[in-house]
Each structure stands twice: as C-alpha cells, then as structure tokens.
Amino acid sequence: xxxxxxxxxxxxxxxxxxxxxxxxxxxxxxxxxxxxxxxxxxxxxxxxxxxxxxxxxxxxxxxxxxxxxxxxxxxxxxxxxxxxxxxxxxxxxxxxxxxxxxxxxxxxxxxxxxxxxxxxxxxxxxxxxxxxxxxxxxxxxxxxxxxxxxxxxxxxxxxxxxxxxxxxxxxxxxxxxxxxxxxxxxxxxxxxxxxxxxxxxxxxxxxxxxxxxxxxxxxxxxxxxxxxxxxxxxxxxxxxxxxxxxxxxxxxxxxxxxxxxxxxxxxxxxxxxxxxxxxxxxxxxxxxxxxxxxxxxxxxxxxxxxxxxxxxxxxxxxxxxxxxxxxxxxxxxxxxxxxxxxxxxxxxxxxxxxxxxxxxxxxxxxxxxxxxxxxxxxxxxxxxxxxxxxxxxxxxxxxxxxxxxxxxxxxxxxxxxxxxxxxxxxxxxxxxxxxxxxxxxxxxxxxxxxxxxxxxxxxxx
Numbered sequence: 001x002x003x004x005x006x007x008x009x010x011x012x013x014x015x016x017x018x019x020x021x022x023x024x025x026x027x028x029x030x031x032x033x034x035x036x037x038x039x040x041x042x043x044x045x046x047x048x049x050x051x052x053x054x055x056x057x058x059x060x061x062x063x064x065x066x067x068x069x070x071x072x073x074x075x076x077x078x079x080x081x082x083x084x085x086x087x088x089x090x091x092x093x094x095x096x097x098x099x100x101x102x103x104x105x106x107x108x109x110x111x112x113x114x115x116x117x118x119x120x121x122x123x124x125x126x127x128x129x130x131x132x133x134x135x136x137x138x139x140x141x142x143x144x145x146x147x148x149x150x151x152x153x154x155x156x157x158x159x160x161x162x163x164x165x166x167x168x169x170x171x172x173x174x175x176x177x178x179x180x181x182x183x184x185x186x187x188x189x190x191x192x193x194x195x196x197x198x199x200x201x202x203x204x205x206x207x208x209x210x211x212x213x214x215x216x217x218x219x220x221x222x223x224x225x226x227x228x229x230x231x232x233x234x235x236x237x238x239x240x241x242x243x244x245x246x247x248x249x250x251x252x253x254x255x256x257x258x259x260x261x262x263x264x265x266x267x268x269x270x271x272x273x274x275x276x277x278x279x280x281x282x283x284x285x286x287x288x289x290x291x292x293x294x295x296x297x298x299x300x301x302x303x304x305x306x307x308x309x310x311x312x313x314x315x316x317x318x319x320x321x322x323x324x325x326x327x328x329x330x331x332x333x334x335x336x337x338x339x340x341x342x343x344x345x346x347x348x349x350x351x352x353x354x355x356x357x358x359x360x361x362x363x364x365x366x367x368x369x370x371x372x373x374x375x376x377x378x379x380x381x382x383x384x385x386x387x388x389x390x391x392x393x394x395x396x397x398x399x400x401x402x403x404x405x406x407x408x409x410x411x412x413x414x415x416x417x418x419x420x421x422x423x424x425x426x427x428x429x430x431x432x433x434x435x436x437x438x439x440x441x442x443x444x445x446x447x448x449x450x451x452x453x454x455x456x457x458x459x460x461x
Contacts, residue, residue, distance in 0.1 A: 016050030021058025320369025
C-alpha cells in the first residue's frame with residue numbers, strides 16, 4: 001500500500017478543532033492536535049479557514065448533547081468537511097443506528113471517545129499528510145488548548161462504577177490507568193515548558209492504579225507504585241522544583257484519600273479537592289449506586305479539615321433524583337450547611353438515554369426538580385459567600401490569568417481555592433508602581449480587600 005501524501009508544494013493543510021465537554025475530552029483533543037502537528041498540519045481558528053473540522057463531542061447531559069449536535073451542524077454549514085469524535089460519537093439512535101450519522105449524514109467520519117488513531121486515519125484520508133513527520137518539529141510538551149501557564153494531566157481513562165444516572169462507562173469503557181512513568185514524564189515536560197498549574201483529571205482520580213493492582217512502575221530510575229498517593233507525591237516534588245501548583249480533580253471520598261491530606265498540609269500539592277458527592281442521603285446514594293460510604297462523607301470531610309485547615313472543597317450535586325422525598329432533599333440542604341463546602345454546582349436531574357436511573361420509580365416533575373435545584377443553590381451560595389468573607393484582609397498567592405498593561409489597568413487571577421473556568425476569580429486592582437507590575441502566568445502576592453459574588457477583589461503587595 002502506498003503512503004497517502006500530498007504533492008510537494010508550499011501549501012500546508014489546516015485543521016479546525018472544536019472541543020466540547022469536560023477537561024478529559026480536552027486532553028483527547030490536545031493529543032490529536034499534537035499528533036497532527038507532528039505530521040505537519042497547522043491549526044485553524046475558524047471553520048472557514050480549515051481544510052477539515054474535527055468536533056470532539058460530549059454525550060452526557062441533554063444540554064451538552066444538543067450543543068454537540070448544533071456545533072456539528074454549524075461546522076457542516078460553514079465548512080462542509082467534518083469529522084466527529086468523542087462520547088456522542090458512540091451513541092445510538094432509538095432505531096439502533098449511529099446517532100450522529102442519522103442526524104448529520106454528511107459528516108466524513110464518526111468515532112467514539114479516545115479514538116486518536118481513527119481520527120488521524122480519517123484526516124489522512126480526506127486531507128493527506130503535508131510532509132514527512134520525521135522532519136517536523138513539535139513542542140516537547142505537545143499541543144495544548146489551554147493558556148500556556150496551566151494544563152490538564154489525564155492519568156487514566158474510563159470508569160469501573162455503575163452510577164445509575166451516568167452512561168460514561170458505556171462510552172469510555174472500564175478504568176485504564178496510564179503507566180506512572182508516562183504520567184510523570186508528561187508532567188515534567190509541561191513544567192519545563194513553563195506550566196505553573198497542573199490540573200490532574202480522570203473519571204476517578206482516587207481509583208488510579210486499581211486496574212493494575214497498584215503495580216510498581218519506574219520514574220527517573222526509581223520504583224514508583226501506580227497509586228494515587230505515590231503519584232501525587234511525585235507530582236508535588238516535580239512541581240516544587242518549578243515553583244508550580246498541582247490541583248486534584250474528580251476525587252472520590254475513599255478512605256485512602258486521607259493519606260493525601262498531609263501532602264496538602266505541608267504544601268506539596270494544593271489544599272484543594274474536587275469531590276463529586278452528588279447527594280448526602282444514604283437512600284438516594286444507594287439508588288444512584290454511588291461508590292464509597294456516603295453516610296460517612298460528612299465525617300470524612302470534617303476529618304480532612306482537621307488534618308489540613310486550609311483545605312478547600314468543591315463538589316457537584318443532583319437535585320430531584322427519581323424518588324427523592326422532601327425529607328431526603330432536606331437532608332441534602334442540611335449537609336451543605338454543615339459541610340460548609342467552598343464551591344458547589346448543582347444540576348436538576350435530567351434523564352439520559354441509556355441510563356439505568358430511567359427505570360427507577362418516582363420521577364419528579366420538571367418544575368419540582370428545578371425548584372429544588374434553585375433552593376439548593378440559594379443555600380450553597382450563602383455558605384460559599386460566608387466562607388469568602390473570611391478571606392478579607394488575607395495575604396494570598398495569586399496566579400495571574402490576565403494582565404492588562406502589566407497591571408497598570410488591573411488584572412484577573414486565581415488563588416489556590418479556584419480552579420480555572422469552574423470556580424471564582426480574583427480581580428486585581430490597578431497598580432502604578434513598577435515594582436508591582438506583573439504578567440500573565442506569573443504568581444503575585446495580594447491582599448484581599450473585597451468580595452464580589454463568587455469572586456475576590458485584591459491589591460498586589
């Protein structure tokens with residue numbers, strides 16, 4: 001078989017990429033773009049300027065599905081040559097056909113999630129390689145879709161849980177942990193490239209290594225177990241060498257997570273945990289088939305704070321799950337008040353095609369689900385606001401996300417308590433002193449002088 005290569009011309013084909021959904025999908029998109037860049041393709045910021053458009057879809061909640069479908073339609077209308085990948089690509093219609101093919105028959109190819117090679121093959125078929133990949137230069141850290149100063153690090157793919165409201169395991173498969181040496185190697189390259197914040201992601205970060213029975217790998221000539229605690233410790237040591245942050249996401253409240261708290265208390269990794277509790281009442285958690293012992297979540301959370309007083313916890317919840325009684329919902333509200341969670345998101349339960357929860361009895365009317373979501377958020381925001389007020393007067397390290405005229409016109413950043421795009425911001429006041437100027441991607445020390453909704457206002461000191 002002959003190699004499908006382009007004629008030797010100066011033209012360089014351009015690839016458009018739209019990445020929808022969660023950070024895990026974003027890392028898949030980055031992997032695809034890194035490989036295409038290694039092969040000599042360039043990226044296009046517009047549909048019009050691309051030779052082909054790749055749409056990485058989300059197939060979880062209804063709103064995300066519709067956004068993906070609409071984006072595919074827009075790309076087809078503007079460009080005409082579209083390759084679809086991601087979770088929605090694995091979904092079937094009610095008739096058993098591929099959902100994307102049925103809705104948009106003009107797409108060039110459709111794949112499921114983490115199907116890098118299939119996407120590359122489709123690109124090669126419709127937009128041949130521009131030149132020999134062995135002659136190309138690509139940044140050592142790969143192509144990233146995030147700003148230069150932070151990056152996502154995916155440590156595993158898939159999930160072993162069978163939560164009744166979720167269909168992700170059916171689309172992404174069972175847990176597959178990346179070799180610990182590969183993960184640490186990528187982290188080192190990112191830090192060396194100037195990344196100041198590494199966000200660790202997966203479907204279940206605390207289950208890292210379960211699938212390989214925590215086997216011992218090697219990093220820098222030394223044995224390291226494929227286990228959350230060992231990985232986080234090594235990531236923290238790498239981050240310390242480069243003056244950077246490590247932030248943990250999607251951490252289930254298993255007992256062994258307790259072992260990570262001392263690393264946070266000593267400053268090796270950020271004292272921040274993204275823990276998807278989803279609910280508090282044992283009966284609801286049982287219907288959800290959530291892992292870990294939900295009835296002990298509050299006890300565990302309070303123990304974490306005793307170990308690490310600066311700990312910030314963000315979480316997500318579902319209101320109006322099938323069969324949720326008023327007493328169960330009141331239990332959830334009481335939990336949020338007592339747990340004093342720093343950052344909280346809540347979804348009104350929405351049926352997802354193929355989810356086991358659709359078969360549960362006691363589905364609540366849409367208006368009741370939405371009322372409970374609104375009532376939950378009112379309580380959660382009150383708790384969050386009270387915790388933010390305690391920051392007034394505090395000196396905090398801030399990672400600058402945007403600097404306007406080197407700070408002369410102010411800027412925007414985040415503290416350890418805020419992950420990008422999902423938590424709050426720090427609005428930095430304008431500074432006139434050259435000694436207090438700052439650039440995007442730098443750390444500054446600032447004093448908190450005000451609270452605005454979910455955000456802080458601070459002055460650089």
